[in-house]
Amino acid sequence: MVFWRGTSPLILASQSSARKMLLANAGLEFEAVTADIDERGIQAASELSNPREIGLLLAREKAKAVSVHRPGSHVIGADQTLALGDRLFNKPAGRTQALAQLRDLAGHSHELNSAVAVAHDGKIVFEDVSVARMTMRQMSEAELSAYLDAAGNAVTTSVGAYQLEGLGIHLFERIEGDHFTILGLPLLPLLAFLRNEQLIAV
Numbered sequence: 001m002v003f004w005r006g007t008s009p010l011i012l013a014s015q016s017s018a019r020k021m022l023l024a025n026a027g028l029e030f031e032a033v034t035a036d037i038d039e040r041g042i043q044a045a046s047e048l049s050n051p052r053e054i055g056l057l058l059a060r061e062k063a064k065a066v067s068v069h070r071p072g073s074h075v076i077g078a079d080q081t082l083a084l085g086d087r088l089f090n091k092p093a094g095r096t097q098a099l100a101q102l103r104d105l106a107g108h109s110h111e112l113n114s115a116v117a118v119a120h121d122g123k124i125v126f127e128d129v130s131v132a133r134m135t136m137r138q139m140s141e142a143e144l145s146a147y148l149d150a151a152g153n154a155v156t157t158s159v160g161a162y163q164l165e166g167l168g169i170h171l172f173e174r175i176e177g178d179h180f181t182i183l184g185l186p187l188l189p190l191l192a193f194l195r196n197e198q199l200i201a202v
């Protein structure tokens, strides 16, 4: 049992089912609030091209956007970017885009940058970004289509069109990085921060 010692509830500024699952499985009780920000607009206006910096910027903006309306609460924001060389990928809109993305990723290594930020009264009090390197095996058109047939619409909910803890594992020949980073939330540094602030006690 994890004890929350904060005086106000913990908030996760996310609608990501994976992020909610990771926090809940770690024993944390929290309220999930969607961060209503224009991610692509903020990214474009920043003129940033570094995937790590883009992830941190969006994680901060999500956390702050919710924090300003929830005084006293610690608000967690997160964002994940996928980079293949200097190309950035976003969540595919549907099967066609998922197939196109997977064709480009197959046979190559890409990087997932998962950023997390914590805001309190509108100010960032913690941030971290962790990276995972994913090597996807070479796959034929028939193999990619069979994967998409089996994985279904879930592929549109993740930036790489895969759920590693599910059928996505079949796409890879090598994975370097921690499981939580891959699923989109660098949990170890986040928990270390909450523990150091005496906001959680296990």
Ligand SMILES: Nc1nc2c(ncn2[C@@H]2O[C@H](COP(=O)(O)OP(=O)(O)OP(=O)(O)O)[C@@H](O)[C@H]2O)c(=O)[nH]1
Binding pocket: 013, 014, 015, 016, 017, 018, 019, 034, 035, 078, 079, 080, 081, 091, 157, 158, 159, 160, 162, 163, 164, 165, 168, 182, 183, 184, 185
């Ligand atoms: N279940 C699962 N989800 C993954 C995996 N890899 C990436 N994701 C999800 O892909 C999404 C990355 O897109 P983001 O823009 O960072 O987040 P989002 O889904 O829009 O959710 P918000 O936090 O509300 O912005 C996140 O929800 C990640 O949890 C994976 O292997 N498994």
